[in-house]
Amino acid sequence: MADTPSQATIPSKSSFEKTIDGKKTHLFILKNKEAEVAITNYGGRIVSILVPDETGNLVDVVEGFNSVDGYQNPTVPYYSGIIGRFGNRIAKGEFILEGKKYTLMQNNGPNSLHGADGGYHDVVWDAKQLDETTLALTYLSADTEGGYPGNLNIKVVYTLTEDIGLKITYEAITDQTTIINLTNHPFFNLNGAGSGSILNHRVQLFADGYLPINTVQIPTGEIAPVKDTPFDFLQPMLIGAKINEVNEQLTNGKGYDHNFVLNKHDDNTPVAIAIGDKTGIEMQVYTTEPGMQFYTGNFMPGKNRMKYGNTDDFRTGFAMETQHFPDSPNHPEFPSTVLKPGQVYQSTTEYRFV
16 A cells, blocks of 8 residues: 655665666755755656645655666656657657658657657766755767757756745757757656545646647647637646546547647746645646646556555556647647757746645
């Protein structure tokens, strides 16, 4: 039986000491008076986020594993990792850039998903803990790695803020024209990791539109209004309120697995809010990105043993992945994901807990 949220703890650092592809992995702890965060440089994965609930007990709100070994071979490979070079799906694993066709690994039916095998969630990042609340990770993604052009120098900084937020800043430069869409893929359960279903979480998404998908989960190109559909979270709604309705889009996504087109915002305006029904923990999402993939754990298989003795059962975690739109290189009408030499890619996201 899984531990209760009040028994939340950070995994042992020693269980994250390993050598992978000749590089050392570690577990880094960010801590302030209110919260504690554990991150490994294996994939830049957020292992734990411990925040107080309504009674002051610390709750671990991220599903994950007790060791680096757990993150290496799960049936769901993206747990809380940095996703790139291109987050989300690219149709048929193909795109054309400056007149040249590029072919990527197809690892999600006919599509390339999240950088495919060997994506940034599976590499060992160079790490430097700058102080008690800040960790900087860097990685050189070599030209042709994963099928993408250009040597891409990436820096990702995690900061535990005073207002109980985990702020993630991304920066990258390239020596050739390339595409880039970085994000992180935490599986949240605001009732506590291992506490069961997320369907009674209350969610609000500040998005008037979303991207409908086809049967292999590629955007059709349309931006559809959420009004009068199960995708209308403009007012707070339980995740499970309409998730099982008869709806073509819910069928195509096996639930919610869609990119929401965020209303006009800056990084001081929340784009999403989620509240755990058992703990009262509220998570606010802030970002500079134009979209956010809302995913409700529809492919969690119940086969992986997690931190608190539980398994990753169906819909026991949800993701709010801030990003540019899926398959953008094949949709010129979407915001561009092209990065050229001399330009600097910059993106910021914060998960704030109140």
